[in-house]
Amino acid sequence: MIYLDNAATTLIKPPEVKKAMTEALDICGNAGRGGHEGAQKAAEIIFEARVKAADVFGTESAEQVVFTQNATHALNIAIKGIAVPGECVISGYEHNSVVRPLATLSEKGVKISVAKSRLFDSDGMVRDFRRKISKDTKFCVCTHVSNVFGYILPIKEIDEICFNKGIPLIIDASQSAGVLPVKLNNLRAVECICAPGHKGLYGPQGTGILICRNGEKLKTLIEGGTGSNSEDMRQPEFLPDRLEAGTQNLPGIAGLSAGLEYIRRRGEDKILVHERKLVDFIVSELVKIPQVKVFCSREKNLQTGVVSFVVKGLSSEKTAEFLAEEGIAVRSGKHCAPLAHGTVGTSGGTVRVSVCDFTKENDVFMLVFSLKKIIRKKLLKNM
Amino acid sequence: MEELLFTGKSATHAQMMKRVLDKSGIAARIVRPDINITHGNCSYAVKISQMYFGEAVEVLKRSGIMPVRAVLVYGNGYREISI
Numbered sequence: 001m002i003y004l005d006n007a008a009t010t011l012i013k014p015p016e017v018k019k020a021m022t023e024a025l026d027i028c029g030n031a032g033r034g035g036h037e038g039a040q041k042a043a044e045i046i047f048e049a050r051v052k053a054a055d056v057f058g059t060e061s062a063e064q065v066v067f068t069q070n071a072t073h074a075l076n077i078a079i080k081g082i083a084v085p086g087e088c089v090i091s092g093y094e095h096n097s098v099v100r101p102l103a104t105l106s107e108k109g110v111k112i113s114v115a116k117s118r119l120f121d122s123d124g125m126v127r128d129f130r131r132k133i134s135k136d137t138k139f140c141v142c143t144h145v146s147n148v149f150g151y152i153l154p155i156k157e158i159d160e161i162c163f164n165k166g167i168p169l170i171i172d173a174s175q176s177a178g179v180l181p182v183k184l185n186n187l188r189a190v191e192c193i194c195a196p197g198h199k200g201l202y203g204p205q206g207t208g209i210l211i212c213r214n215g216e217k218l219k220t221l222i223e224g225g226t227g228s229n230s231e232d233m234r235q236p237e238f239l240p241d242r243l244e245a246g247t248q249n250l251p252g253i254a255g256l257s258a259g260l261e262y263i264r265r266r267g268e269d270k271i272l273v274h275e276r277k278l279v280d281f282i283v284s285e286l287v288k289i290p291q292v293k294v295f296c297s298r299e300k301n302l303q304t305g306v307v308s309f310v311v312k313g314l315s316s317e318k319t320a321e322f323l324a325e326e327g328i329a330v331r332s333g334k335h336c337a338p339l340a341h342g343t344v345g346t347s348g349g350t351v352r353v354s355v356c357d358f359t360k361e362n363d364v365f366m367l368v369f370s371l372k373k374i375i376r377k378k379l380l381k382n383m
Numbered sequence: 384m385e386e387l388l389f390t391g392k393s394a395t396h397a398q399m400m401k402r403v404l405d406k407s408g409i410a411a412r413i414v415r416p417d418i419n420i421t422h423g424n425c426s427y428a429v430k431i432s433q434m435y436f437g438e439a440v441e442v443l444k445r446s447g448i449m450p451v452r453a454v455l456v457y458g459n460g461y462r463e464i465s466i
Contacts, residue, residue: 031394032393032394032427034415035413035414035415040413043394043398043413043427044398047394047395047398047399047402050395051402061399062395062398062399063393063395063396063399226393227393227394227425227427228392228393228394228424228425228426228427229392229424229425229426230423230424230425231422231423231424232424236392236393238392238393238396239395240393240395241392241393241395
């Protein structure tokens with residue numbers, strides 16, 4: 001199988017990830033729940049992972065790193081922890097992991113306001129964020145990169161707008177972590193950065209990261225054992241314990257730690273260059289096919305290794321099905337982001353191709369070759 | 384030799400202290416202190432030799448990672464040390 005669905009999860013991981021997970025299963029007890037060797041070893045592994053995550057996300061302290069089950073979990077903690085009745089401004093490119101928690105909070109007086117712009121129109125997005133933020137705005141949430149189109153949103157400018165208006169910002173780094181720098185210490189209004197462990201950070205599924213600036217102020221999503229302050233019936237106020245109730249996913253975090261090490265060693269800039277090179281090839285070939293509409297940016301620095309397209313007269317599901325028959329894995333449909341499709345006007349969904357650091361040139365060559373074959377067959381059938 | 388405990392508010396806090404001390408050449412070990420020391424709470428602490436007390440406090444102060452308490456442990460007893 002040629003795997004081009006890395007925006008959903010990266011399938012090929014650095015070999016160290018599996019090794020770290022296996023070792024953790026072999027030697028570790030429950031971190032923070034004892035003083036014996038097994039518990040200590042587990043705590044060391046988790047602490048090392050925190051230190052690496054703090055480095056990757058530009059935080060001063062390992063205590064600001066909270067491990068979660070995935071990015072959705074991190075976003076739920078951040079959004080529900082920060083929310084107060086009033087308005088929340090989001091971009092028109094948000095995933096349901098942002099939209100649905102906010103919709104649930106509408107029962108508690110949270111109103112959603114959407115800042116929209118045309119695809120790859122960063123100036124337009126900045127303008128609409130500025131326009132939509134009002135005296136009723138209590139917080140903002142913005143994705144760094146659209147999971148459908150690979151569009152890099154102007155997060156730095158949106159952060160500045162929020163900072164100047166004293167409004168906290170939550171960043172969804174689901175598609176940028178491991179590909180673009182997302183540093184808390186370079187951003188001023190950002191309170192939380194939410195990221196999956198299993199995508200661009202090359203950890204296993206079931207892992208996520210929440211980076212907090214002032215996490216001790218967040219309301220908790222769940223409460224329970226932390227191995228600390230056990231006499232107190234209330235959840236600890238300090239991080240990371242406040243937001244990490246219950247036993248941690250130790251094998252997962254061990255794998256994520258190895259993934260983070262890979263990112264630190266290889267460098268996000270090199271990964272992005274590799275991914276863009278592959279996407280550039282895909283785009284350059286797809287634009288030549290009259291039946292294909294490809295959603296790409298003229299400016300190179302506005303798109304990551306994710307690209308969407310549609311084939312005229314063929315649904316995205318059918319296109320993906322035909323590609324799967326050729327041994328090529330891509331994703332079709334709405335990608336859990338109907339808001340983004342509404343913004344761009346792709347109500348029928350798209351076919352999404354997403355590469356990673358382990359994708360080879362031959363993989364994307366085969367995608368183009370197979371797609372041309374599918375379209376040729378379709379044309380012959382219609383004659 | 385008597386040993387000194389720097390108690391942490393969490394396992395992460397204790398590990399942060401250990402890292403800073405280790406980097407300064409002060410051997411530190413993570414332990415679960417007696418619950419009498421932590422007012423009945425489960426917690427973690429770093430254990431160092433008493434002879435490094437002053438140096439260790441300076442190192443922790445410089446790093447901004449201060450312990451919750453410093454406790455000297457001897458025989459079956461202990462006493463808190465002001466930092």
